[in-house]
Amino acid sequence: MQEVARRAKVSVGTVSNVLNDSNAVSSQLLRRVQQAMRDLNYHPNNHARSLKSRRSSVIGIVISDITNPFFPLVLRGVESAIVQHGYMLTIFNTDDDLERERQIFSLLRTHRVDGMLAVVAPNPANNVSHIVQAIDMGIPVVCLDRTPPGLNVDAVVVDNIRGAAMCVRHLVGLGHRKIGIINGSSWLQTARDRYKGYEMVLGEANIKIERDLVREGDFRFESGYKMTKDLLLSHSHPTALFVSNGTMGLGALQAFNELAIRCPDQVALAIFDEVPGGRMLRPSITSVVQPAYDLGVKAGELLLSRLTNKAGLSGPVTITLQAELIIGESTTGSGRAASATGAGRSSSRGKVVRPKK
8 A cells, every 4th residue: 555655646544545435535636546556456455454444345145046037137237336336246046945045144144244135035934034133233235126024124126016017908908808827926025016916907907807817836937837838728718828027938938839829819928027039039029128237226326325324314215116018929919819809900019118107
């Protein structure tokens, strides 16, 4: 630090302020110190700094299923928000296993991370003691995408009810009255909210919910495949199917292919989440697109505001983002499946539907 100070012609205290991201340094001095650090190839010893400051400059993020294409985009958003402030992100995957989540929280507490972000696992017993313990230790926690039951905590979520409602309303508008749903675990708030959107729109249209058209999976490929196959082979015969996440949606597409179901001529398909390559598939997929990257950015920024207390936040904050409906050929197509129930050919192919404010 003394060498950097001499080269930049500043005090050691100014170098220290730069390293600690202090606002007390003018932009001119900041540039001089940063240039001196580059010239000398200087890298601070973060381990030594953490021992002195009792801060690790590490943020832990707990993801429920890293193979879900939605979450890498979330991670990119988090990373872009926090790395520029000198934090390192360490990532853990739980596979939606609550016990694994507890173990990871314990590990992160032991290593005294500065903050945590979490996509929580299904929690049938509503036991959130591991999250409470972290908060009681002074470690701020922000939940992403899902909120833990019975705990008021900082969270960044998507308006799942409105997103699902837009999608199901689109199917109803095409004339469908037998609309099946492949949903995630009812222990998760996201699944319950997406079902509420489905239920709400059918109620508005005076369409009675047929329990034979409702299937509950676990937001994973295999359950989407099995539940879709089971539903399409049943006597219920839906004319449209709403799948409540992208990974299950991929499983549904495999079931459609294996059963040689023509989409949308025999059964229309809409998916909550953007399916990778969904725009290039034929038919292109109607999907509810979540702002995954923005979700990560907002969660990272909210956590940073807790760490710095610059925003002057008091109680827990919930930030709710809106999804968009992208209408593809998997629901509009030739219109035959819809016309069988009274709707004609749709001209809304490729249209983006945004929620009304």
